[in-house]
Amino acid sequence: MRQRLGAWLALVLFATTALAGCGDSSKDPTTAPSDSAGITLTDMMGQTVTLSGPAQKVVSLTASDVEILYAIGAGDTVVGRGEFCDYPAEVLQVPAVQSGNDTNIEQIIALDPDLVVMGTMAQSQEQSDQLRQAGIAVLATDADDIASTYQAIELLGQATGRPSQAQAVVDQMRTTFADLSAQASARASQPKPTIYYEISPLEYGLWAAGRGTFMDEVGQLLQLDNIFGDLEGWAEVSQEQVLERQPDYILTVAMYFGEGPTPIESILSRQGWEQVPAVADDAILNLQQDELSRPGPRLAAGAQLLYDFVYGA
Amino acid sequence: MSELLSVRDLTVSYGDLTIVDRVSFSLSAGEWLMVVGPNGAGKSTIVSAISGGAPHRGRVSVLGRSLTSYKPSALARVMGVLAQRHNVGYAFTVEEVVRLGRYCHRRGVFAGSTSQDEAAIERAVAMTGLEPIWRQSVLTLSGGELQRTFLAQLFAQDPQALILDEPTNHLDLAYQEQVFDLISQWLKEPGRAVLSVVHDLSLARAYGSSALLLDRGRSVGSGPVSDTLSRQRLSQVYEMDVYAWMERMLSQWQEVVTL
Amino acid sequence: MAHARQRRGERGLARWAGQLVFPALALVVMVVAVSLGSVSVPLGQTVEALWRAATGQPQPDRMIASIIVSTRLPRVICAALIGAGLSVGGAAMQGLLKNPLADGSTLGVSGGAALGAVVAIAFGLTLPGLPFGSVMVMAMVFAFLSLVIIMGLAYRLDNSLSTNTIILLGVIFSMFVSSIVSLLITFSDDKIHSITFWLMGSLAGANLNQALALAGVLAVGATAIVACGRELNAFAVGEDNARQVGIDVRRIKVVVLVSVSALIGVCVAVGGSIAFVGLVTPHMVRLLVGPNHRRLLPASLFGGAAFLMLADLVARTVLSPRELPIGVVTSFIGAIFFLTIFWRARKGV
Numbered sequence: 001m002r003q004r005l006g007a008w009l010a011l012v013l014f015a016t017t018a019l020a021g022c023g024d025s026s027k028d029p030t031t032a033p034s035d036s037a038g039i040t041l042t043d044m045m046g047q048t049v050t051l052s053g054p055a056q057k058v059v060s061l062t063a064s065d066v067e068i069l070y071a072i073g074a075g076d077t078v079v080g081r082g083e084f085c086d087y088p089a090e091v092l093q094v095p096a097v098q099s100g101n102d103t104n105i106e107q108i109i110a111l112d113p114d115l116v117v118m119g120t121m122a123q124s125q126e127q128s129d130q131l132r133q134a135g136i137a138v139l140a141t142d143a144d145d146i147a148s149t150y151q152a153i154e155l156l157g158q159a160t161g162r163p164s165q166a167q168a169v170v171d172q173m174r175t176t177f178a179d180l181s182a183q184a185s186a187r188a189s190q191p192k193p194t195i196y197y198e199i200s201p202l203e204y205g206l207w208a209a210g211r212g213t214f215m216d217e218v219g220q221l222l223q224l225d226n227i228f229g230d231l232e233g234w235a236e237v238s239q240e241q242v243l244e245r246q247p248d249y250i251l252t253v254a255m256y257f258g259e260g261p262t263p264i265e266s267i268l269s270r271q272g273w274e275q276v277p278a279v280a281d282d283a284i285l286n287l288q289q290d291e292l293s294r295p296g297p298r299l300a301a302g303a304q305l306l307y308d309f310v311y312g313a
Numbered sequence: 314m315s316e317l318l319s320v321r322d323l324t325v326s327y328g329d330l331t332i333v334d335r336v337s338f339s340l341s342a343g344e345w346l347m348v349v350g351p352n353g354a355g356k357s358t359i360v361s362a363i364s365g366g367a368p369h370r371g372r373v374s375v376l377g378r379s380l381t382s383y384k385p386s387a388l389a390r391v392m393g394v395l396a397q398r399h400n401v402g403y404a405f406t407v408e409e410v411v412r413l414g415r416y417c418h419r420r421g422v423f424a425g426s427t428s429q430d431e432a433a434i435e436r437a438v439a440m441t442g443l444e445p446i447w448r449q450s451v452l453t454l455s456g457g458e459l460q461r462t463f464l465a466q467l468f469a470q471d472p473q474a475l476i477l478d479e480p481t482n483h484l485d486l487a488y489q490e491q492v493f494d495l496i497s498q499w500l501k502e503p504g505r506a507v508l509s510v511v512h513d514l515s516l517a518r519a520y521g522s523s524a525l526l527l528d529r530g531r532s533v534g535s536g537p538v539s540d541t542l543s544r545q546r547l548s549q550v551y552e553m554d555v556y557a558w559m560e561r562m563l564s565q566w567q568e569v570v571t572l
Numbered sequence: 573m574a575h576a577r578q579r580r581g582e583r584g585l586a587r588w589a590g591q592l593v594f595p596a597l598a599l600v601v602m603v604v605a606v607s608l609g610s611v612s613v614p615l616g617q618t619v620e621a622l623w624r625a626a627t628g629q630p631q632p633d634r635m636i637a638s639i640i641v642s643t644r645l646p647r648v649i650c651a652a653l654i655g656a657g658l659s660v661g662g663a664a665m666q667g668l669l670k671n672p673l674a675d676g677s678t679l680g681v682s683g684g685a686a687l688g689a690v691v692a693i694a695f696g697l698t699l700p701g702l703p704f705g706s707v708m709v710m711a712m713v714f715a716f717l718s719l720v721i722i723m724g725l726a727y728r729l730d731n732s733l734s735t736n737t738i739i740l741l742g743v744i745f746s747m748f749v750s751s752i753v754s755l756l757i758t759f760s761d762d763k764i765h766s767i768t769f770w771l772m773g774s775l776a777g778a779n780l781n782q783a784l785a786l787a788g789v790l791a792v793g794a795t796a797i798v799a800c801g802r803e804l805n806a807f808a809v810g811e812d813n814a815r816q817v818g819i820d821v822r823r824i825k826v827v828v829l830v831s832v833s834a835l836i837g838v839c840v841a842v843g844g845s846i847a848f849v850g851l852v853t854p855h856m857v858r859l860l861v862g863p864n865h866r867r868l869l870p871a872s873l874f875g876g877a878a879f880l881m882l883a884d885l886v887a888r889t890v891l892s893p894r895e896l897p898i899g900v901v902t903s904f905i906g907a908i909f910f911l912t913i914f915w916r917a918r919k920g921v
Contacts, residue, residue, distance in 0.1 A: 364815070364816065384820065385815065385818050385819055385820045385821070386818035386819075386820070387818075388818065389816065389817055389818025390818070393816065394816040396810075396812055396813070396816070399809075399810065399813070400810065401808075401809050401810065402670040402671065402672070402808055402809075402810075403670075403672070403808050403809075403858070403863035404862065404863055405805070405808070405809060405862075405863050405864070406862075409805065409863075409864055410809060413802070413805060413806050413809065413813070413817050414817055416802060416803075416806065416817045416818050416819060417817060417818030419802075422799045463813075466813075466817070470817060470818075
């Protein structure tokens with residue numbers, strides 16, 4: 001199975017790199033002609049971003065954008081990261097700055113970047129205005145599904161002068177998803193297997209991922225039926241509902257700190273859950289590294305993990 | 314006469330400020346001791362020291378035993394205190410407040426009231442005439458009714474000595490008379506004694522059997538009322554001729570009578 | 573007087589009947605709370621599932637059994653016990669301080685308990701054999717320390733313990749404690765999730781072990797408090813009056829404060845900071861049975877159980893399949909009640 005997939009990937013990679021030269025910039029609104037050394041982009045907030053050349057020193061406040069920069073080979077341009085950016089491991093060597101509500105503009109300016117990448121969820125308009133006034137280009141990403149994740153990757157590729165590498169990453173992701181989706185369609189039972197995405201464990205109140213989340217989108221590609229597909233986004237749900245909806249699989253993203261029962265053990269030991277099919281069959285997956293919650297390149301890897309878990313490697 | 318309360322060299326000070334300075338006196342059965350003196354003489358401080366509130370030096374003994382050796386409930390069976398003012402927070406009934414007086418006689422945590430309790434309460438209610446307002450919330454009472462309620466609590470408690478801190482200070486004249494008559498009636502039973510702080514020297518003379526005259530924390534004299542509150546001493550302590558003043562006040566009423 | 577005694581007798585009987593109202597209410601609410609939930613299960617099946625669980629017979633429908641017996645019942649029991657504990661603790665504080673606005677949440681004691689729990693989580697304190705034990709113990713210890721600090725300051729500032737002093741100190745203390753919690757969160761990277769989720773508090777994971785811990789502390793703490801009914805009456809009339817009728821003022825304070833801390837600590841450790849329960853219930857109950865603590869305390873115990881079971885029922889069902897945090901429900905009701913009480917106290921109505 002893995003070998004066949006690898007062969008597929010190699011083929012697709014070859015095809016996409018060959019095609020990359022031709023480009024299809026016409027359908028991508030973020031690409032602007034870059035005849036001179038300057039780069040002009042429209043970011044995901046619709047703001048125009050002008051750079052004198054490919055960004056050499058980037059501060060990225062959002063974890064997913066840091067992952068994208070490393071994936072497209074622009075890791076060495078990262079001179080600062082938001083405090084919660086933790087992947088890949090080497091990024092931890094990069095100086096951290098406060099992000100979100102506590103964003104410290106002075107900290108960022110002190111790193112002397114020529115580009116700051118920030119997410120629109122955590123950062124405010126005031127913060128980006130302040131940075132622009134300080135003469136620093138600001139690029140906002142706002143990915144809430146797989147398609148806009150591709151857009152963010154392409155945008156960062158252009159900003160750092162690595163459009164082809166970015167395209168390769170996107171194409172690889174597309175291929176993986178298409179491949180997994182096709183295989184899942186062939187193998188999924190009818191009716192579709194049901195799955196429950198657990199965000200926060202019972203002790204703290206159950207939170208589940210509903211419609212419009214990355215987990216739900218990936219699950220749909222894999223022919224999985226989210227038991228909380230009737231809810232929008234993340235939601236605190238009633239334990240009784242999980243027991244009644246009888247999921248075949250459980251994916252938990254609860255963290256494990258090396259003490260007490262692991263997230264899987266704690267689900268297996270919950271009172272009254274023994275009659276839930278996923279618990280009875282020990283069909284619980286624990287993803288602890290945000291594989292399916294960050295709009296970055298690892299979504300594809302997360303999808304692979306989920307596929308292997310449900311349909312077998 | 315047996316000694317109920319004996320105070321030797323009582324001193325109360327806050328930091329460098331000495332409020333009560335080596336005051337000694339005693340209280341025996343049948344006695345009504347009036348503690349008098351101008352404002353700031355330390356009258357109320359003496360009451361709060363002997364009723365267990367303020368920290369003090371000197372020796373206070375109750376029935377021959379040191380005050381500090383008493384358990385609170387044992388002390389309450391010997392000595393009851395009536396405060397100047399009462400500010401009740403909740404809508405307790407008169408009955409509930411009066412019944413608290415029996416606390417020091419209870420036998421166990423969940424023990425119900427005994428026939429002795431009921432008898433003591435009935436006597437207290439009969440004396441104070443609280444029957445008509447027995448079920449009323451104390452929040453609805455007048456100042457006089459409230460003071461009578463707490464006096465009834467004290468009577469129900471049935472101690473040997475009453476300690477009163479200006480009990481009628483803020484009451485109308487009719488209530489003053491009522492309260493003092495009630496206390497002198499209570500005092501008629503053998504073995505009882507009263508110590509009261511009073512502001513009004515006429516009340517002290519009218520009801521007291523003995524007096525303790527204070528001036529700026531020091532005892533100026535004690536003994537039978539007429540000796541202690543002599544013309545000379547009062548003039549010295551109050552810095553005016555109190556006797557002449559009282560006579561002038563009284564003459565206001567005599568003129569009315571002669572007319 | 574004979575007439576009076578007769579009247580007293582009749583009233584006594586009526587009051588005893590009144591005493592049965594609250595346990596009966598709690599029982600009815602418990603039945604309703606167990607039979608209603610996010611998933612609707614017919615009453616007959618609910619009763620059958622419970623009956624079979626009680627008698628150890630096999631369950632015909634395992635899904636319904638797990639919903640009713642393993643999930644809903646422990647949660648309803650925990651809500652009842654927490655409601656009872658917070659309410660009887662609130663009633664005791666209101667009597668002891670002669671202040672109708674005193675309560676674990678207004679005084680900042682719940683905040684102190686939460687700080688204790690966060691310290692236990694942040695420093696990874698554990699008691700061997702008791703996975704959640706250290707959180708409970710630390711919550712209780714910190715609740716007690718908070719009470720000692722708040723009352724120590726209150727007595728020094730204003731011996732009459734006026735409402736303004738108490739409430740202001742409570743607000744200041746709560747802010748102080750929450751700043752320390754924030755500080756701990758900042759410095760404990762790896763535990764940040766545990767702490768923030770714990771602070772959100774939830775009865776969702778309530779289980780029978782927690783119910784047992786609650787029941788144990790409640791049995792000791794509430795008994796100690798109810799046994800102080802007469803003394804609390806005297807304190808509610810005034811602390812000076814309590815001293816004068818012969819109450820060992822210091823001993824009663826220690827007993828009540830230790831009991832209240834234990835109750836608030838264990839309730840906060842299990843359910844998080846559920847605000848206003850200890851304020852609202854004793855007030856509603858006082859309107860019905862009067863201020864006498866010998867009736868007020870037991871009635872608050874059962875009334876509080878009923879109140880929190882109802883609040884939890886609303887939290888569980890109103891947005892089904894979603895859930896509301898229970899604190900949202902109690903704070904909503906509590907804030908309105910708090911304002912009403914404060915208004916009436918200020919306007920002297």
